[in-house]
Amino acid sequence: MEAQPRRMRLSPEDHARLRRKARLRREFSGLMFIGPMFVFFVVFLVLPVFGTIWWSTRFGSLYSGTRFVGLRNFTRLPDLVGAPQAIKNTLVFAGASVPLILAGALAIALLLARLERGGAVYRFLVYFPVLVPGVVAGLIWLFLTNSDFGLFNDVLALFGFKPVTWLGVDTALGVLIALDVWRNVGYWAMFFVAAIIGLPQELYQAAKLDGASAVSRFRFLTLPLLRRIIFFAVVVSTIWAFQVFDTAIVLTRGGPAGATTTVIYRVWQYVFGSNNKVGFAAAISLVMIVAILALTLLQMRLLRSRRGGD
Amino acid sequence: MTAIAESHVADRGVLRRLAVDHARVRRRKRRLAELSRHLVLGLVTFILVAPFYYVVLASLKDSNAIFSYPPKLIPWPPYWENYRHVLTETNFLRWMFNTMFVATTVTVLKVFLDSMAGYALAKIDFTGKRAVFMLMLILLMVPGGALIVPLWSLVFSLGLINTYFALMLPPLANPLGAILMRQFILGLPNDLEHAARLDGLNDFQIYWRIILPLIKPGLVVLAVIIFTDQFISFIWPLIATTSDDLIVLTVGVASLRAHGGVDYGLWSASAVMSLVPIAILFFILQRQFLARSLAGALKQ
Numbered sequence: 001m002e003a004q005p006r007r008m009r010l011s012p013e014d015h016a017r018l019r020r021k022a023r024l025r026r027e028f029s030g031l032m033f034i035g036p037m038f039v040f041f042v043v044f045l046v047l048p049v050f051g052t053i054w055w056s057t058r059f060g061s062l063y064s065g066t067r068f069v070g071l072r073n074f075t076r077l078p079d080l081v082g083a084p085q086a087i088k089n090t091l092v093f094a095g096a097s098v099p100l101i102l103a104g105a106l107a108i109a110l111l112l113a114r115l116e117r118g119g120a121v122y123r124f125l126v127y128f129p130v131l132v133p134g135v136v137a138g139l140i141w142l143f144l145t146n147s148d149f150g151l152f153n154d155v156l157a158l159f160g161f162k163p164v165t166w167l168g169v170d171t172a173l174g175v176l177i178a179l180d181v182w183r184n185v186g187y188w189a190m191f192f193v194a195a196i197i198g199l200p201q202e203l204y205q206a207a208k209l210d211g212a213s214a215v216s217r218f219r220f221l222t223l224p225l226l227r228r229i230i231f232f233a234v235v236v237s238t239i240w241a242f243q244v245f246d247t248a249i250v251l252t253r254g255g256p257a258g259a260t261t262t263v264i265y266r267v268w269q270y271v272f273g274s275n276n277k278v279g280f281a282a283a284i285s286l287v288m289i290v291a292i293l294a295l296t297l298l299q300m301r302l303l304r305s306r307r308g309g310d
Numbered sequence: 311m312t313a314i315a316e317s318h319v320a321d322r323g324v325l326r327r328l329a330v331d332h333a334r335v336r337r338r339k340r341r342l343a344e345l346s347r348h349l350v351l352g353l354v355t356f357i358l359v360a361p362f363y364y365v366v367l368a369s370l371k372d373s374n375a376i377f378s379y380p381p382k383l384i385p386w387p388p389y390w391e392n393y394r395h396v397l398t399e400t401n402f403l404r405w406m407f408n409t410m411f412v413a414t415t416v417t418v419l420k421v422f423l424d425s426m427a428g429y430a431l432a433k434i435d436f437t438g439k440r441a442v443f444m445l446m447l448i449l450l451m452v453p454g455g456a457l458i459v460p461l462w463s464l465v466f467s468l469g470l471i472n473t474y475f476a477l478m479l480p481p482l483a484n485p486l487g488a489i490l491m492r493q494f495i496l497g498l499p500n501d502l503e504h505a506a507r508l509d510g511l512n513d514f515q516i517y518w519r520i521i522l523p524l525i526k527p528g529l530v531v532l533a534v535i536i537f538t539d540q541f542i543s544f545i546w547p548l549i550a551t552t553s554d555d556l557i558v559l560t561v562g563v564a565s566l567r568a569h570g571g572v573d574y575g576l577w578s579a580s581a582v583m584s585l586v587p588i589a590i591l592f593f594i595l596q597r598q599f600l601a602r603s604l605a606g607a608l609k610q
Contacts, residue, residue, distance in 0.1 A: 029513040030436025037427035037488055044483035045449055051460025062463060108354060111347045124596055125355040131588045133542035135560045139581045140365045151364045182358060243453040246544040250567050264455035271459055278459055285456040296451045
């Protein structure tokens with residue numbers, strides 16, 4: 001019956017059946033393609049995020065078991081030794097390193113993008129610190145900041161200054177910030193170079209004909225055109241700055257006197273370095289996750305509304 | 311009459327000379343600007359690279375020479391004992407092997423998983439696609455360090471602590487790759503896919519024979535991102551493994567600092583040696599990476 005060789009119109013029922021079949025096929029292959037990755041995503045990312053909420057209501061340690069204490073971990077967090085300091089250190093760190101990194105990266109990118117030759121060499125050298133593991137970067141900076149033979153004090157001595165104890169209470173966080181700028185400025189510089197090269201050249205030629213100076217071209221063309229990119233960079237680099245840990249553990253071990261102990265550093269100490277604080281570790285982690293999610297959502301919203309406005 | 315004509319001729323000569331002068335001035339100005347750019351960039355890169363030179367220098371000196379002032383800028387003859395110490399007195403080669411093994415495995419697995427997921431997110435209309443994509447975007451920024459408590463207890467209850475699986479499986483969850491691959495695949499024209507489907511290819515064949523070859527540059531970028539991410543990862547390997555056989559490079563190098571006593575020679579040599587593989591990899595791939603990745607990432 002079905003074996004009619006002639007081409008014919010589908011009846012409505014056949015049409016619906018075929019469409020259902022095509023849809024089922026789509027659903028199935030969608031599942032097959034997203035599935036493998038999605039399983040890992042759920043097990044090792046979505047579950048732990050909810051796990052953090054569960055753990056933040058517990059008191060005890062990973063090894064000897066925990067009990068439910070409600071929201072006590074959060075209410076006691078401000079009084080907990082080291083917790084407010086860790087949050088303060090992280091905020092200061094992010095507040096100082098993000099503007100320095102992005103301003104430096106933008107300046108380097110403006111120079112690099114207009115370079116006529118030799119750009120590849122600079123790109124390689126500027127990007128290289130990005131590839132250095134934080135632990136190794138910490139080791140390298142131990143050498144630079146050593147009071148007796150470090151490069152910093154050698155340079156100071158060259159100009160006749162007295163040697164400085166770089167990893168002392170007042171300066172250690174500053175050194176950590178400088179290290180972070182050194183490590184990350186290349187990443188965002190490359191990012192901005194790509195963005196600047198992609199800008200429409202006609203606008204710049206028109207501006208030049210109108211007699212706009214280099215400064216005003218930057219102020220009224222480059223900056224507004226890069227607005228979205230810069231905003232993205234601010235949010236992402238802030239989030240990265242929140243996570244600083246590995247450079248601190250090698251360079252200063254969180255010290256002196258907790259001056260460079262960051263939030264993630266505290267989390268690690270609460271879990272593996274002290275008794276019965278796993279709930280606090282989860283609570284302080286959750287505070288950080290919520291802050292980061294808020295930043296992310298803010299960014300998504302702003303980018304969307306801007307896109308409509310442009 | 312002649313005087314006027316002569317002045318005209320003179321004018322033309324002056325004008326031509328003025329034009330030539332003007333061009334020369336402009337050329338000189340351009341060269342001057344280019345030179346000043348080189349000067350500033352040279353200074354910046356010098357500051358960025360000096361720490362590397364300094365640590366390489368220290369690794370080639372014995373401990374007396376490290377402490378001497380003024381520092382010798384060219385350590386001659388080089389002192390190789392520090393490197394010998396790293397190789398003989400620590401498990402450095404084992405750490406390096408572990409890092410390479412884990413990073414390579416994760417990279418290969420993740421390139422496949424992420425490109426498949428990216429294909430589904432870009433081209434297949436299945437129920438809940440938008441929700442899945444939004445969830446990935448939102449959780450993209452959650453830092454691994456903030457999840458160590460639940461992640462550790464999860465991996466522990468799966469019985470995976472102190473196995474290679476503990477190092478390899480959690481990184482597969484990162485949604486960045488899938489999102490990046492979606493961006494790349496979205497840029498491909500739908501016609502190709504329709505043509506392939508008319509030719510009787512199924513979804514998997516389309517992915518394997520059409521999509522993958524077309525996004526090869528994107529795959530290279532993704533692979534480099536994942537590999538460097540694994541190469542520098544520290545906090546998760548630190549807590550997921552305690553056995554000496556499973557220590558990765560970053561954890562090993564940190565342990566030199568934590569309980570190896572003060573040994574600047576050893577530290578500097580290990581720092582230099584741990585940078586060698588990533589430097590080689592990056593040097594080979596830098597052209598593709600720096601140019602293409604960022605262009606791709608910017609399309610977001």
